[in-house]
Amino acid sequence: MVTMKDVARAAGVSQAAVSYAYSRPEKLSEGQRRAIIETAARLGYAGPNSIGTSLRSGRSGAIGVMVMDTLEYAFTDPSTRSLLEGVVQTRRFDNLALTLLPLPHRGVPVAVGEPLSGDQAALRGLVDGVIVHSLPDDHPALLTLQTRGIPMVIVDAPRLPNTPLVGIADRAAANEQVQHLIQLGHSRLGVIAERLCPDGFSGIVDAKRRAGSTERVVRERILGYQDACQAAGVNFERVPIVEAGGFSVEAGMRAAHTLLADEDLTAVVATSDTMAISVLEVAAELGLHVPEDLSVVGFDDAPEAQIRGLTTIRQPMVDKGRLAAEILFALLRDEPKPDDISLPTEFVQRRTTSHPGSH
Amino acid sequence: MVTMKDVARAAGVSQAAVSYAYSRPEKLSEGQRRAIIETAARLGYAGPNSIGTSLRSGRSGAIGVMVMDTLEYAFTDPSTRSLLEGVVQTRRFDNLALTLLPLPHRGVPVAVGEPLSGDQAALRGLVDGVIVHSLPDDHPALLTLQTRGIPMVIVDAPRLPNTPLVGIADRAAANEQVQHLIQLGHSRLGVIAERLCPDGFSGIVDAKRRAGSTERVVRERILGYQDACQAAGVNFERVPIVEAGGFSVEAGMRAAHTLLADEDLTAVVATSDTMAISVLEVAAELGLHVPEDLSVVGFDDAPEAQIRGLTTIRQPMVDKGRLAAEILFALLRDEPKPDDISLPTEFVQRRTTSHPGSH
DNA sequence: TTGTATGCGTTATCAC
DNA sequence: GTGATAACGCATACAA
Numbered sequence: 147m148v149t150m151k152d153v154a155r156a157a158g159v160s161q162a163a164v165s166y167a168y169s170r171p172e173k174l175s176e177g178q179r180r181a182i183i184e185t186a187a188r189l190g191y192a193g194p195n196s197i198g199t200s201l202r203s204g205r206s207g208a209i210g211v212m213v214m215d216t217l218e219y220a221f222t223d224p225s226t227r228s229l230l231e232g233v234v235q236t237r238r239f240d241n242l243a244l245t246l247l248p249l250p251h252r253g254v255p256v257a258v259g260e261p262l263s264g265d266q267a268a269l270r271g272l273v274d275g276v277i278v279h280s281l282p283d284d285h286p287a288l289l290t291l292q293t294r295g296i297p298m299v300i301v302d303a304p305r306l307p308n309t310p311l312v313g314i315a316d317r318a319a320a321n322e323q324v325q326h327l328i329q330l331g332h333s334r335l336g337v338i339a340e341r342l343c344p345d346g347f348s349g350i351v352d353a354k355r356r357a358g359s360t361e362r363v364v365r366e367r368i369l370g371y372q373d374a375c376q377a378a379g380v381n382f383e384r385v386p387i388v389e390a391g392g393f394s395v396e397a398g399m400r401a402a403h404t405l406l407a408d409e410d411l412t413a414v415v416a417t418s419d420t421m422a423i424s425v426l427e428v429a430a431e432l433g434l435h436v437p438e439d440l441s442v443v444g445f446d447d448a449p450e451a452q453i454r455g456l457t458t459i460r461q462p463m464v465d466k467g468r469l470a471a472e473i474l475f476a477l478l479r480d481e482p483k484p485d486d487i488s489l490p491t492e493f494v495q496r497r498t499t500s501h502p503g504s505h
Numbered sequence: 506m507v508t509m510k511d512v513a514r515a516a517g518v519s520q521a522a523v524s525y526a527y528s529r530p531e532k533l534s535e536g537q538r539r540a541i542i543e544t545a546a547r548l549g550y551a552g553p554n555s556i557g558t559s560l561r562s563g564r565s566g567a568i569g570v571m572v573m574d575t576l577e578y579a580f581t582d583p584s585t586r587s588l589l590e591g592v593v594q595t596r597r598f599d600n601l602a603l604t605l606l607p608l609p610h611r612g613v614p615v616a617v618g619e620p621l622s623g624d625q626a627a628l629r630g631l632v633d634g635v636i637v638h639s640l641p642d643d644h645p646a647l648l649t650l651q652t653r654g655i656p657m658v659i660v661d662a663p664r665l666p667n668t669p670l671v672g673i674a675d676r677a678a679a680n681e682q683v684q685h686l687i688q689l690g691h692s693r694l695g696v697i698a699e700r701l702c703p704d705g706f707s708g709i710v711d712a713k714r715r716a717g718s719t720e721r722v723v724r725e726r727i728l729g730y731q732d733a734c735q736a737a738g739v740n741f742e743r744v745p746i747v748e749a750g751g752f753s754v755e756a757g758m759r760a761a762h763t764l765l766a767d768e769d770l771t772a773v774v775a776t777s778d779t780m781a782i783s784v785l786e787v788a789a790e791l792g793l794h795v796p797e798d799l800s801v802v803g804f805d806d807a808p809e810a811q812i813r814g815l816t817t818i819r820q821p822m823v824d825k826g827r828l829a830a831e832i833l834f835a836l837l838r839d840e841p842k843p844d845d846i847s848l849p850t851e852f853v854q855r856r857t858t859s860h861p862g863s864h
Numbered sequence: 865t866t867g868t869a870t871g872c873g874t875t876a877t878c879a880c
Numbered sequence: 881g882t883g884a885t886a887a888c889g890c891a892t893a894c895a896a
Contacts, residue, residue, distance in 0.1 A: 147563075149873060160883045165875060175881070192649050196631040197565065198873030200556045201888050204506070208604060208631065217593040217603055231580050239576040243631060245567060245604045272555040272567065272602060290551050294506075453812070508889055519867045524891055534865065557889030560872050 148191040157185040168194050208243040209474065210273030212287075214280055214393075217248045223393055224420065224448035225463050229279055229301060232467020238475060245273050249287065275478050277301060277470045282344050282360040297477040299470045303362040310477070311486040312470045316363050319459050319491040320370025323415050323443045326457070326493065328378045331501050332413040332441060335380070336405045337371055337387040338398065338425060339364050339417040348391030349404060356387065367417050367445070386411075390421060398424025406432060412440065412502040419444040419451040419458055426454060426498065437500035447494055455497035462489050507550040516544040527553050567602040568833065569632030571646075573639055573752075576607045582752055583779065583807035584822045588638055588660060591826020597834060604632050608646065634837050636660060636829045641703050641719040656836040658829045662721040669836070670845040671829045675722050678818050678850040679729025682774050682802045685816070685852065687737045690860050691772040691800060694739070695764045696730055696746040697757065697784060698723050698776040707750030708763060715746065726776050726804070745770075749780060757783025765791060771800065771861040778803040778810040778817055785813065785857070796859035806853055814856035821848050 154161040159182060166173045167182040174182075186193075200206045211233060213220040220226045234244065275297035281288060283304040291298050292309065299310045327335060342351060342359035359365040368387065375382040386408055390401035402425045405414060416422035422444030426436060434440045444451055447460035466489060473484055513520040518541060525532045526541040533541075545552075559565045570592060572579035579585045593603065634656035640647060642663040650657050651668065659670045686694060701710060701718035718724040727746065734741040745767055749760035761784045764773060775781035781803030785795055793799045803810055806819035825848060832843055 147873090150875095151873080161873095162875080162883065163881085166881090169875080173881075178881080190649065194875090195873055197556060197559045198888095199875080201560050201873075201890090202875045204888080206556060210602075216596070217598040218596060221590050221593050234576040234580050237575065237577060239605075240607055243569075243604050243606055244576055245602050246598070247602055248599055290549065294549065294551065506889090510889080520889090521867065521869095521891080522865095524889095525866090528891075532865075537865080553891090554889055557872095558891080560874090560888085561890045561892085563872075 147195075148186075148189050150191075150194065153182065153186045153189055153191050156189055157182050165194070205274050206272055208245045208273045209239075209471075210245045210247045210276045212247045212249050212276050212278045212281070214249060217246055219393065220246065220248070224450060225418070225446050226279060228448070228463035229467040229470075232464035232469075233277060233471045235464065235468050236471045236475075238471060247273070247276070249281070249285075275299075275474045277467075277474055280361075280363065283362055284360050297474060299474045299477070301466050301470050305362060305486075308483070310473050310484055312466050312473070312489070313363075313486070314461050314489050314491050316366040317370040317373065319445070319461070320367035320415075320417075321374045322370075322491075322493050323445065323459060324371050324374035325378075326443060326495075326499065327413045327415065327441060328374065328380065330413075330441065330499060333378075333380050334410050334412045334502075335371075335375070335385050336408060336411045336414045337368065337385060337417075338390065338401050338405055338414060338421045339368065339387060340390050340393050340398070340421055342389050346391060348389055348397065348401060351387040351389050353383070355389075364417050371415060390424075393418070393420060395420055395424050395427065399428050402428035406434070406440075413499070414440065414442050416442065416444045419446040419448040419456060422456055422458065422498075423450060423454060426456070436498050438503075441499040441502070443499055451494075451496075457496045457499040458494050460492045460494050462491075465489055506554075507545075507548050509550075509553065512541065512545045512548055512550050515548055516541050524553070564633050565631055567604045567632045568598070568830075569604045569606045569635045571606045571608050571635050571637045571640070573608060576605055578752065579605065579607070583809060584777070584805050585638060587807070587822035588826040588829075591823035591828075592636060592830045594823065594827050595830045595834075597830060606632070606635070608640070608644075634658075634833045636826075636833055639720075639722065642721055643719050656833060658833045658836070660825050660829050664721060664845075667842070669832050669843055671825050671832070671848070672722075672845070673820050673848050673850050675725040676729040676732065678804070678820070679726035679774075679776075680733045681729075681850075681852050682804065682818060683730045683733035684737075685802060685854075685858065686772045686774065686800060687733065687739065689772075689800065689858060692737075692739050693769050693771045693861075694730075694734070694744050695767060695770045695773045696727065696744060696776075697749065697760050697764055697773060697780045698727065698746060699749050699752050699757070699780055701748050705750060707748055707756065707760060710746040710748050712742070714748075723776050730774060749783075752777070752779060754779060754783050754786065758787050761787035765793070765799075771798075772858070773799065773801050775801065775803050778805040778807040778815060781815055781817065781857070782809060782813060785815070795857050797862075800858040800861070802858055806851075810853075810855075816855045816858040817853050819851045819853050821850075824848055 150161045150164045154164045164182055167179045171179055196207060213226055278298060278300045280302045288306060300306060301312045305311055342355060342361055342364055356368060372382045388401045388405040390397040398421045406428055414425050416425060422442050425442050429436050429440050436442055444456045444458035447458045451458045469487055509520045509523040513523045523541055526538045530538055555566060572585055637657060637659045639661045647665060657668055659668055661672050664670055700720055701714060701723055715727060731741045747760045747764040749756040757780045765787055773784050775784060781801050784801050788795050788799050795801055803815045803817035806817050810817045828846055
């Protein structure tokens with residue numbers, strides 16, 4: 147590897163002069179600087195090594211986005227994708243590296259020389275700041291990031307003292323989902339949720355599990371469902387809730403099978419469009435017509451929702467990403483910590499909901 | 506920041522012992538190791554700092570994907586997105602960071618303290634290896650990456666001696682596009698291409714510019730068009746070629762307007778689905794019916810192509826990403842350099858092509 | 865089994 | 881405007 151020392155020797159100057167040539171041009175005469183840069187080019191020196199610079203400055207020069215689970219998942223999930231889109235839309239990454247930090251939700255390797263999981267990487271200085279997306283409330287990475295003072299913005303969850311949050315009014319928006327169904331005349335509802343706790347569980351959720359959920363967003367949305375039911379005199383304890391244990395259509399379809407085994411349901415509320423689409427798939431398998439036999443309402447308004455004509459709640463994921471990035475850059479510039487941001491949502495009526503028994 | 510030294514002092518051991526505790530546990534007694542880890546936890550030490558480790562080891566622990574232009578573009582362009590999907594599908598990034606390196610196509614900052622462009626970042630050691638996607642043949646970054654010996658795999662372009670390439674038979678596949686139109690009876694063809702040279706030009710392309718194109722993929726596809734025309738006795742010099750100067754639908758639409766100003770055309774060949782879709786948009790604006798008034802054939806078979814019913818050439822972008830990642834990891838393991846890989850393509854007939862004047 | 869010493873490539877601080 | 885020197889956090893050869 148060609149280093150500053152090599153360039154210095156070849157140019158007949160000190161190593162410090164070479165350093166100045168790159169990062170403090172004003173401290174050198176124009177001729178000197180030009181001579182040094184030329185020598186560097188001749189030697190194939192590409193400029194100061196990132197690692198060396200980082201070690202010296204304490205900054206890595208990259209921004210991280212910490213995503214749930216694996217990167218494979220991150221690229222599959224429509225809302226994570228929209229989030230990333232928003233992040234890069236800030237144009238701050240036109241010449242700044244963006245590092246995607248996968249965060250397998252279990253097992254924090256502490257003593258092995260293996261590749262780093264995202265939380266460890268962030269903690270260990272691979273990135274200068276992090277945008278965190280939808281982590282469990284009790285994830286150890288967050289506490290450590292915080293005590294280390296690494297600039298961090300949380301999108302969606304959890305809510306942490308002294309850490310900027312970008313989110314929506316989950317409980318109120320979820321309320322709207324159920325209200326819509328109740329107004330249509332439904333009372334035999336079912337709920338499908340992606341994950342209440344990252345412990346591998348999937349299946350019917352009891353009151354205890356509901357209360358102990360570590361995923362703030364899902365927890366609040368279920369509270370919203372409860373609010374709406376209570377307001378309408380529907381006994382929420384009788385409303386079956388099925389947890390998929392994952393975010394994929396496949397996981398959703400397994401849960402949908404469990405939920406639709408209850409043949410009395412006339413409507414399903416989903417905590418995400420992916421879950422809602424899983425229900426549509428399974429309904430088709432079972433020969434149920436939507437919305438005649440079954441109404442389905444999703445959450446997110448992902449691109450797929452539009453294609454499928456899914457009735458849903460629109461939330462501005464792209465804006466979330468954009469705002470989170472802007473806030474993070476403000477933090478990195480040592481600007482004062484902004485307040486939490488709650489973005490507006492909007493109910494979108496499409497073709498998957500109607501009056502019960504409307505055929 | 507808590508360092509090894511701090512932990513060592515607090516635990517009453519040497520800094521080396523702390524290092525061993527993390528990366529060479531077998532060199533310490535179990536009790537000693539446990540005591541050190543405990544002290545570390547108490548102090549809020551999160552393990553060896555990435556930067557320090559990198560400096561020592563010469564490895565950064567992240568893999569880079571170098572994309573054309575800005576990250577905003579990378580997340581918009583369907584084929585770049587598919588490529589990334591393939592890369593992460595290898596599951597090698599389940600706990601390994603993936604760094605996206607934007608590569609603005611002009612201006613290599615050489616002496617400023619500003620954020621690094623992708624090529625500089627890679628050259629300066631921010632990542633251990635790079636997947637490069639679709640760069641101009643003469644991009645200086647490539648030569649330097651090569652002389653520096655940074656493991657690198659090229660997807661699509663350019664073709665470089667001694668560097669693994671993952672691509673397709675562009676010339677033959679392009680030939681198929683035109684063949685299809687000619688078989689349908691078209692002879693008044695037009696070509697729309699995203700970019701022949703990253704110099705900001707857009708508009709009608711003359712023979713000289715065609716010959717001087719620095720984008721191998723587009724260059725070869727145009728040769729394929731020429732082959733097909735010559736074989737069918739169509740004078741290729743009369744076939745208008747319009748360059749969009751960008752990869753977006755917006756750039757494409759400007760080019761499509763130029764192209765469709767020639768009212769005699771009965772068919773348009775596009776070097777990408779994005780360009781083809783731009784043509785569809787402009788055709789609709791002009792009141793042209795596709796395929797009755799105008800046939801359009803795209804390239805890629807991006808998700809959008811399916812939705813739009815676009816006749817196109819399918820190329821396995823996801824597989825390209827997957828293979829490129831596997832090859833890069835093989836290189837990083839010092840395995841022998843594999844041969845170039847050419848993946849199969851497939852003509853996909855949909856609803857945007859028909860006989861000329863078929864209404 | 866543990867501690868000492870050295871160097872990785874860079875930048876900041878001096879005194880010149 | 882320049883040149884020596886120390887320090888950043890860590891890993892390893894070597895000595896104890």
